[in-house]
Amino acid sequence: MITVVGSINADVVLDVSRLPLPGETLIADSIDVHPGGKGANQAVAAARLGAAVAFIGAVGTDAYAATAVAGLREAGVDIDRVAVVPGPTGQAYVTVDGRTGENSIVVVSGANGHVNEALVRSHEDLLGRTDIVVLQGEISAEAIAAAAASSRTARLVLNLAPVIPLGHEVIRRADPLVVNEHEGRLVLNLLGRGADELGTEEDIVGALHAAGVPAVVMTLGAAGAIFSEGGPVFRAPAPAVSAVDTTGAGDAFVGALCARLSDGAPLGEAVRFAVRVGSFAVTRRGAQPSYPGPGDVLPEGAR
Numbered sequence: 001m002i003t004v005v006g007s008i009n010a011d012v013v014l015d016v017s018r019l020p021l022p023g024e025t026l027i028a029d030s031i032d033v034h035p036g037g038k039g040a041n042q043a044v045a046a047a048r049l050g051a052a053v054a055f056i057g058a059v060g061t062d063a064y065a066a067t068a069v070a071g072l073r074e075a076g077v078d079i080d081r082v083a084v085v086p087g088p089t090g091q092a093y094v095t096v097d098g099r100t101g102e103n104s105i106v107v108v109s110g111a112n113g114h115v116n117e118a119l120v121r122s123h124e125d126l127l128g129r130t131d132i133v134v135l136q137g138e139i140s141a142e143a144i145a146a147a148a149a150s151s152r153t154a155r156l157v158l159n160l161a162p163v164i165p166l167g168h169e170v171i172r173r174a175d176p177l178v179v180n181e182h183e184g185r186l187v188l189n190l191l192g193r194g195a196d197e198l199g200t201e202e203d204i205v206g207a208l209h210a211a212g213v214p215a216v217v218m219t220l221g222a223a224g225a226i227f228s229e230g231g232p233v234f235r236a237p238a239p240a241v242s243a244v245d246t247t248g249a250g251d252a253f254v255g256a257l258c259a260r261l262s263d264g265a266p267l268g269e270a271v272r273f274a275v276r277v278g279s280f281a282v283t284r285r286g287a288q289p290s291y292p293g294p295g296d297v298l299p300e301g302a303r
């Protein structure tokens with residue numbers, strides 16, 4: 001069983017002909033409101049692919065709370081441990097460039113800011129018997145540390161996005177750490193290592209190992225991903241697809257990775273599958289609405 005400890009948001013998605021410049025006002029072509037948040041997205045992606053998933057997190061008392069949990073509920077995620085706290089639900093304002101699929105995002109933490117050590121510790125029973133615990137950087141470092149401490153026997157999948165200051169011992173338990181190149185460099189800095197001289201993506205993965213991280217997966221957008229468990233660094237190229245909206249592709253990747261790992265797949269097989277799921281997700285709009293279910297055909301081959 002997979003337990004996600006993380007963020008739940010309502011995503012307000014604005015379609016524009018190009019991303020606004022500083023100080024500029026643009027008229028959006030359309031607006032959509034979807035359930036989102038990195039934690040919720042990853043839980044939904046894993047559950048749609050057949051994994052048993054439980055969620056620890058929080059929503060607020062506003063009208064967005066129902067929207068935010070709707071995706072989790074529809075996907076069959078266990079939401080009994082989603083707390084309701086006074087104040088706003090987490091929200092993300094996503095602007096998507098209609099031509100390139102590129103986005104820019106502003107996040108309001110809202111109820112996700114209430115996911116603290118005490119809340120996480122109150123679910124020690126679940127964390128103590130779960131196989132995989134999935135964590136992201138949209139909840140506090142204290143909550144992440146508590147989740148890691150409460151799940152000593154679980155495999156920790158740490159998607160440190162965004163990168164927030166975290167104790168070295170938590171980062172070194174990541175099996176795997178999932179980051180993009182930019183995040184990989186920031187995690188190296190957290191571990192007290194310089195990253196400026198590292199030229200290639202493989203160099204960053206190697207340096208993370210040298211800093212004590214046992215397994216590393218780095219997503220590379222249209223190029224797919226690379227991964228290593230301490231030996232050589234392998235490539236998992238992405239299929240050639242036409243990207244419509246990259247929002248939540250990284251979360252689709254992490255959810256799919258965890259779904260395969262919870263089936264007992266080796267890391268390499270799980271990464272290759274996750275790349276195809278991520279590439280599927282960019283061909284549809286939104287985050288959770290873009291994730292594949294059992295009836296969907298994933299793209300094949302490499303670009």
Ligand code: ADP
Nearest residue numbers: 180219220221222224238243249250275278279
């Ligand atoms: P993040 O948004 O977290 O940085 P990435 O952009 O690396 O994540 O995307 C995660 C995964 O989504 C990639 O590994 C790949 O499988 C898929 N992906 C992202 N962008 C594209 C694209 N333009 N074409 C095909 N696949 C993509």
